[in-house]
Amino acid sequence: MISGAQPTLHTERLVLRPFELTDAPVVEKLAGEFAIADTTLAIPHPYPDGAAEQWISRHGPGFAAGTLAEYAITTPDGALIGDIGLFVNPSHALAELGYWVGVPFWGRGYATEAGRAILALGFGAFQLHRIQARYFIRNPSSGRVLEKLGMRREGIHRKAVRKWDRFEDVALCASLVSEWRGSAA
């Protein structure tokens, strides 16, 4: 269990920091792109006015409760380019990883770089046993991110969720702390 303020994380090219309410307009712009909503389960389209503020205002209480670690992916010059977070289930020392990167910033390895830092936080300070992630199988770039993070694909849930008007096949990937330690060694 992690206590105190949510730490800022630094990687080679990125700074992962807690969101601030002033980030809301950029979140609405970036997450408001159809391409972001299309392959995520919970992001609506069009992105409702005011939804970003509400979403950001839930992060602090979630972190304090030990159930959420949501991070703004930013560049060292301060630009917000995406989001990454862990939804923690403390009873099982388990978390679900979720992320998006703004369309103009795709393909530069940012999701993977941010993901490595979040796995280190989860398996380190949060003392998690397992971190898992799910993605629509029609979204191979997300599958590739998880593969680059060293996650193992465990199976496919056929037509498991409804997105827009269609049911999606969803792949489940995960890393156990022992595997993560082994890969980091």
Ligand SMILES: CC(C)(COP(=O)(O)OP(=O)(O)OC[C@H]1O[C@@H](n2cnc3c(N)ncnc32)[C@H](O)[C@@H]1OP(=O)(O)O)[C@@H](O)C(=O)NCCC(=O)NCCS
């Ligand atoms: C998925 C997403 C986060 C990836 O972000 P990113 O910063 O571009 O990811 P990275 O650059 O770290 O890695 C992407 C990898 O996917 C690969 N890729 C891209 N399109 C691909 C495709 N159609 N098929 C296979 N691989 C693909 C890239 O080549 C890269 O792999 P590489 O480094 O081996 O070349 C981003 O596309 C996104 O935000 N999508 C919309 C929201 C979303 O789907 N979130 C995830 C929900 S599970």
